[in-house]
Amino acid sequence: MYKLVAIDMDGTLLRSDKTISDRTKKAINDARDKGVTVVLATGRPIEGVSRYLEELDMYTDKDYVLSYNGAFVQKTSTKDVIAKIALKGEDFHYLRSISDDLGVNIHAFSEKYGLVTPKNSTYTELEANINKIDINEMDISVIKDDEVIVKIMMIDEEDVLTEAIEKLPKELYDKYTVVRSSPHFLEFLHKEANKGIGVELLAKHLGVKREEVITLGDAGNDLHMIEYAGLGVAMGNAFDEVKAAANYITDSNDNDGVAKVIEKFILENN
Template sequence: MYKLVALDMDGTLLNSEKALTSRVREAIKSAKEQGIKVVLASGRPFEGMLPTLKELDLDGADDYVLTYNASLILKVACKSVVSSAILTGQDAIDLNKLADKLGVNILAYSMTRGLITPKQNEYTDYEAKLNGIEYSEFDFNMLDADEDILKVMMIDQEQTLSKAVEQLPKSLQEKYSMARSTPFFYEFMNKNSNKGMGMAALTAHLGLTAEQIICVGDAANDLEMIKYAGLGVAMENGSDEVKANADYITASNDQDGVAHVFEKYVLN
């Protein structure tokens, strides 16, 4: 019997209008009433997830959330840290130099400074607006080497970013957990930070097993948790790689795909 369902947000839980449909909302409500724990797992910062957590009544004392691609796992109500795996200021400095060399923009989430970028650009504007937060322009070379950095993202138009990703040194794979979360975002996290590792940490914390978990997602940063879960589910709108590794492919995020999962595997 499944006891926990983990859901990505963008492209999965939310439709193309970045909204919850009534069918999805009701499916989650019914699952909670049956004692199923529902957890959101997103690349977004906590602030960008909180409105949806509140809308789904997932902001209580016993609710958990995976933020920044599981770089932080928090108890929602008190924001206490269950698990963390983050970067340093030196990582941001080094990746900024590489971004300059490759000709792409960059941003980072600092634990103390919030969302920062070396220069204003449309993709940082998008990230800030999406999550309802502010950002500041900041010279990454001025970061403290040991400053806590949650994640770094290379950001640019799809073709430019794709070309840059192709030129990334192979050595980065040994140093960072990396994933493309949208056509214009490429994310760098701590080597021990991805949604699969995050789900493993939360599963252990809750005394559950992987076989009791359903994970649903659409993009490359969802791949590890889909492979980890007892039932890994890909959205019809998901990437080919995610669908190839899933146990089940549900309908798209514009066709209540998440509700289908609950109705097929949890509510019945």
């Protein structure tokens, strides 16, 4: 019997037009009525998923969200942090110097300053628009080395970012969790932070066993949680490496893939 379902947002829960289908809403609600905890697992800050949390009525005292790719596990109603695995200002300064060398843009999510960047760009604007948050363009040298930085992102045109990735110092992969969450976004998290760790921390908080967990995703930043879960599910539109890691492949995000998994493995079997 599955007790916890963690669902990625873009390319998984959301259709191409960024909406949630009625069938998927019903499946999620029916699972929650059976006592299953359903959480959104996203690279976004909690502000970036607030309208979807409202749409799914996920603001009760029993609801959680995995934000910043699992770096934060939060109660949705109070934003209280159940678990936090963050970077520091010194990491931002270090990665900024590397981004300058590679010729790519960079921004970060700071606990103190919000979305912060030394230079605004197209994809920082996109990040702000997706999450409905403001951009703080500033001299980042004022950020102290010990300040909390939740995650850092190199952002740019797909070909520019791809070329930069090929030139990244190998030490970065030892120092950080590095995930490409979209063609334009390369994310750097604390080495011990990823969606898999986030799901594991929440499962332990809830007293749920690994084999009682379902995770669903489509992109590289979903790999850790798909590998962790008792049932790791890849969307029909998922990256090949995600499909290879999954226990099960469902339909695409535009064809109710999430709903079909919940119906098959929870509603028909519990």
